[in-house]
Amino acid sequence: MPQNNYAPRSRSAHFGGRRPGGFGGRGNSGGARRKNGNKQLIDPARFVQAAKIVEAEVYTPTHMFADFAISDLLKRNIATKGYTAPSPIQDQAIPLALEGKDVLGIANTGTGKTAAFALPLLNAILEDKSKRALIMAPTRELAAQIEEELRAYARGSGLFGALVIGGTSMGKQIRELRSNPNVVIGTPGRLKDHTQQGTLDLSQFNIVVLDEVDRMVDMGFINDIRILLGMIADDRQSLFFSATMEPKVASLIETFMPGHITVSVKTGTTSANVDQNVVHYGLEEEKLEKLHDVLIDPVVVKSLIFHETKYGAERLSKALNDRGFKTEAIHGGKSQSHRQRALDAFKANKVTTLVATDVAARGIDVSDVTHVINYSIPNTYDDYVHRIGRAGRAGRKGFALTFVRK
Ligand code: AMP
Numbered sequence: 398m399p400q401n402n403y404a405p406r407s408r409s410a411h412f413g414g415r416r417p418g419g420f421g422g423r424g425n426s427g428g429a430r431r432k433n434g435n436k437q438l439i440d441p442a443r444f445v446q447a448a449k450i451v452e453a454e455v456y457t458p459t460h461m462f463a464d465f466a467i468s469d470l471l472k473r474n475i476a477t478k479g480y481t482a483p484s485p486i487q488d489q490a491i492p493l494a495l496e497g498k499d500v501l502g503i504a505n506t507g508t509g510k511t512a513a514f515a516l517p518l519l520n521a522i523l524e525d526k527s528k529r530a531l532i533m534a535p536t537r538e539l540a541a542q543i544e545e546e547l548r549a550y551a552r553g554s555g556l557f558g559a560l561v562i563g564g565t566s567m568g569k570q571i572r573e574l575r576s577n578p579n580v581v582i583g584t585p586g587r588l589k590d591h592t593q594q595g596t597l598d599l600s601q602f603n604i605v606v607l608d609e610v611d612r613m614v615d616m617g618f619i620n621d622i623r624i625l626l627g628m629i630a631d632d633r634q635s636l637f638f639s640a641t642m643e644p645k646v647a648s649l650i651e652t653f654m655p656g657h658i659t660v661s662v663k664t665g666t667t668s669a670n671v672d673q674n675v676v677h678y679g680l681e682e683e684k685l686e687k688l689h690d691v692l693i694d695p696v697v698v699k700s701l702i703f704h705e706t707k708y709g710a711e712r713l714s715k716a717l718n719d720r721g722f723k724t725e726a727i728h729g730g731k732s733q734s735h736r737q738r739a740l741d742a743f744k745a746n747k748v749t750t751l752v753a754t755d756v757a758a759r760g761i762d763v764s765d766v767t768h769v770i771n772y773s774i775p776n777t778y779d780d781y782v783h784r785i786g787r788a789g790r791a792g793r794k795g796f797a798l799t800f801v802r803k
Pocket of ligand 1: 506
């Protein structure tokens with residue numbers, strides 16, 4: 398079947414298509430299976446830290462994009478994206494991945510890791526169209542975001558991809574998978590569903606990417622990942638990315654990526670360029686007033702507010718709207734299409750306040766968030782680091798405020 402045209406045959410199947418909207422799916426938080434029972438007690442002192450001088454962190458890449466052995470088309474598309482120099486993870490991982498090595502990238506979110514795997518895999522497929530890549534990500538939003546970036550890098554190549562995530566129509570995904578996309582991007586649960594019903598044959602795939610492995614493990618996807626990796630061709634290239642190396646992550650890597658090369662660009666346990674502080678409140682009733690005070694401060698231009706539960710997030714978003722703050726919410730109680738719309742409105746600055754649960758917000762890339770507000774304390778310090786990593790992306794200074802009861 399000829400798929401190599403770039404015409405809108407099936408728009409969402411192409412790296413030129415539109416994101417599939419939801420069709421009233423159950424809309425959980427990207428298949429979240431995390432147990433919230435065991436909350437860590439975090440010393441509030443850890444929520445206070447001044448941002449480091451960003452200039453001290455300037456990185457001098459050893460390559461320019463022009464130096465990489467990638468096709469001219471990819472180089473042109475990178476230039477169109479406006480990238481001038483590779484980020485550290487790109488600088489170090491891309492040459493190894495282009496040599497066909499298995500690479501483990503230890504990198505925080507916002508470090509440019511998507512391009513670090515996307516460019517080598519697209520280049521490999523452009524050189525050998527029989528190659529196929531599978532990309533797994535923890536949440537629907539992150540998978541959709543990866544698809545969007547791949548589309549930009551692959552523009553004009555004739556390659557196409559399928560986005561296989563929960564909360565959207567199975568039928569449409571089945572049609573897309575039937576036309577043998579070059580790249581399949583998805584969340585583990587839905588990918589497994591397709592393999593079980595025979596609509597996805599992973600033995601055809603010879604490049605596999607796991608993005609945010611630690612998050613996927615945290616969310617209870619480890620068994621699904623093991624099953625899926627077990628189905629992929631033995632003769633394959635693996636590119637795994639994780640912000641941390643907890644034991645379960647290490648065991649996955651040991652089993653599925655022996656002989657890999659590790660590239661680590663982690664700078665510290667927390668985002669160095671985020672100014673972190675606490676907001677004290679007394680009674681529960683005071684909390685919303687304090688948040689109101691924070692939000693009316695003119696320095697708070699665009700804020701991402703974390704709240705614990707989907708009910709809490711929804712209630713808070715309504716309360717803020719009632720107070721005149723243009724607010725949207727993303728959480729597991731909303732359908733995929735509603736979540737995507739809320740995220741798009743936030744990205745386009747139609748709303749400047751977004752209330753989110755941890756799982757719904759994981760991995761989302763909104764580059765101009767000035768403030769992350771922890772309206773509820775995260776379950777673990779690791780979650781805290783992930784939350785505040787949403788502010789101060791792409792080298793900008795960001796702010797994190799955590800609400801702590803007096
Ligand atoms: P990621 O960590 O892949 O989510 O990327 C974080 C943000 O950095 C995204 O908005 C990317 O478009 C952007 N980005 C990635 N690579 C570069 C680069 N080399 N130069 C400038 N921006 C980049």
